[in-house]
Amino acid sequence: MPATRLRDRPAWQALAGHHAQIERRHLRELFAEDPGRGERLCAEAAGLYLDYSKNRITDETLDLLVRLARESEVEQRRDMMFAGKPINTSEHRSVLHIALRMPKGASLTVDGVDVVAQVHDVLDRMADFAHRIRSGEWKGHTGRPIRNIVNVGIGGSDLGPVMAYEALRHYSARDMTFRFVSNVDSTDLVEATRDLSAEETLFIVSSKTFGTLETLTNAHSARDWVVGQLGSEEAVARHFVAVSTNAERVREFGIDTANMFGFWDWVGGRYSMDSAIGLSTMIAIGPERFADMLAGFHAMDEHFRTAPLSENLPVLMGLLAVWYGNFFGAQSIGVMPYEQYLKRFPAYLQQLTMESNGKRVTVDGVPVGYDTGPVYWGEPGTNGQHSFYQLIHQGTRLIPVDLIGFGKTLNPLGDHHDILSSNVFAQAQALAFGRTEEEVRAEGTPPDVVPHRVMPGNRPTNVLLAEKLTPRILGALVALYEHSVFTQGTIWGIDSFDQWGVELGKQLAVRIIPELTGETEPRLTHDSSTNALIRHYRRLKQT
Numbered sequence: 001m002p003a004t005r006l007r008d009r010p011a012w013q014a015l016a017g018h019h020a021q022i023e024r025r026h027l028r029e030l031f032a033e034d035p036g037r038g039e040r041l042c043a044e045a046a047g048l049y050l051d052y053s054k055n056r057i058t059d060e061t062l063d064l065l066v067r068l069a070r071e072s073e074v075e076q077r078r079d080m081m082f083a084g085k086p087i088n089t090s091e092h093r094s095v096l097h098i099a100l101r102m103p104k105g106a107s108l109t110v111d112g113v114d115v116v117a118q119v120h121d122v123l124d125r126m127a128d129f130a131h132r133i134r135s136g137e138w139k140g141h142t143g144r145p146i147r148n149i150v151n152v153g154i155g156g157s158d159l160g161p162v163m164a165y166e167a168l169r170h171y172s173a174r175d176m177t178f179r180f181v182s183n184v185d186s187t188d189l190v191e192a193t194r195d196l197s198a199e200e201t202l203f204i205v206s207s208k209t210f211g212t213l214e215t216l217t218n219a220h221s222a223r224d225w226v227v228g229q230l231g232s233e234e235a236v237a238r239h240f241v242a243v244s245t246n247a248e249r250v251r252e253f254g255i256d257t258a259n260m261f262g263f264w265d266w267v268g269g270r271y272s273m274d275s276a277i278g279l280s281t282m283i284a285i286g287p288e289r290f291a292d293m294l295a296g297f298h299a300m301d302e303h304f305r306t307a308p309l310s311e312n313l314p315v316l317m318g319l320l321a322v323w324y325g326n327f328f329g330a331q332s333i334g335v336m337p338y339e340q341y342l343k344r345f346p347a348y349l350q351q352l353t354m355e356s357n358g359k360r361v362t363v364d365g366v367p368v369g370y371d372t373g374p375v376y377w378g379e380p381g382t383n384g385q386h387s388f389y390q391l392i393h394q395g396t397r398l399i400p401v402d403l404i405g406f407g408k409t410l411n412p413l414g415d416h417h418d419i420l421s422s423n424v425f426a427q428a429q430a431l432a433f434g435r436t437e438e439e440v441r442a443e444g445t446p447p448d449v450v451p452h453r454v455m456p457g458n459r460p461t462n463v464l465l466a467e468k469l470t471p472r473i474l475g476a477l478v479a480l481y482e483h484s485v486f487t488q489g490t491i492w493g494i495d496s497f498d499q500w501g502v503e504l505g506k507q508l509a510v511r512i513i514p515e516l517t518g519e520t521e522p523r524l525t526h527d528s529s530t531n532a533l534i535r536h537y538r539r540l541k542q543t
């Protein structure tokens, strides 16, 4: 932690004063004063072009934000992460997802162990396994090749795999079926398997801890389904593999650890899609394309590690999030991909951003005294425009938005892609510049309707553009947001790598389960609301 608390840092105080001026400025003026702004306030790295000119900032704002990053020791803490120092202080762990995508031959030694060599050992085993599955060499219990992959996991052991599969579906083995089961709601597993034959199905049980109730419940039911269909416990060995850091528990479940792909406690669940947790992704797109994805992650890592702060994409995006959250009081950030394959990207980002930065105390345990992680949310492209964009355009809340577009579609069809892309630019334009009362009047609008049609504008956007969605670009895009989260968390002085807040609910649920399942009326000792709800539930269950 820097010696000075965030609010006392000179740059923070300067930003507070500066905000009072900027708040009154409109993007229309800022663009009018500086005709080259749109070409100037942009940056490019790892195949991603970021236009951040339509933000409520001036050069002075940027200077102050960069000063804030320096005073908050973003560079030092970034270097500590890259050196494997235990920056996840509440769990006493290194934070080394960046090692997952270091190229073969690179080395990073932590506690005397070269973690990059470990990573590549696992990647090689994954590649061998993926080849055997894809080629049909790996046979199920009855001798049939595997054609269906079901990933069973939750949180980071689900959202990354499902997002990456959807994002890279274009590149996937189309003769195979991929399903993802996360919810302990039985419907999830039942629907995911109802049209599959166990003979051709492989379950990948993905759980860092191998102790997550939802995943183990689903995995046990999946095992019953396989054994029920194939008539033998021996089938488990050919139809289940595990991805975990916990060999002991994998063995207890009955999966041969020869069929386990490991990772390490220095990989956070929400930072794990490029570890063995990505096994389903690798089977879907093949090891070579998986390597391309890792190269994209690494390219963005290198940019984050080496580029000056003022040209550093993740730093800029992180600083802008702080600017709106802490100085304008923005509560949320929208992320809208104009690419159907990225439909699960906002859901993926929700865990990455909110489980990381939804914290109320600093790393030294002191209540922060300022807002931390904003709510991230979003939907693909034009669908959102016909639903909630109204609020972003004319509502009373300020919602900064990231719009993600591509030069090429993976499925060319008439002029669909140009129509889609026109919306990226039009939305950013409308949000920034709006429509004045004079303009609305000049269109002959009836006076009583004029106020309803005025578009205030001055609503900030980042526009991210890439040539087309490839494994490499997906890696770069995810790493961009990972490091933006890091930048924000470092400024707020919080531990972005723990998640203690999810524990209490889990413990209470474990206590409540027997009260719901027991035959006899339980003696309830909760608060009166929980007691009444449990009684009512039991009545509903019995009718």
Ligand code: F6P
Pocket: 154, 155, 156, 157, 206, 207, 208, 209, 210, 211, 212, 215, 269, 270, 355, 499, 502
């Ligand atoms: O409940 C939160 C969490 O611990 C996440 O951080 C994690 O991604 C998820 O549960 C799943 O955990 P595991 O991979 O250990 O099953």
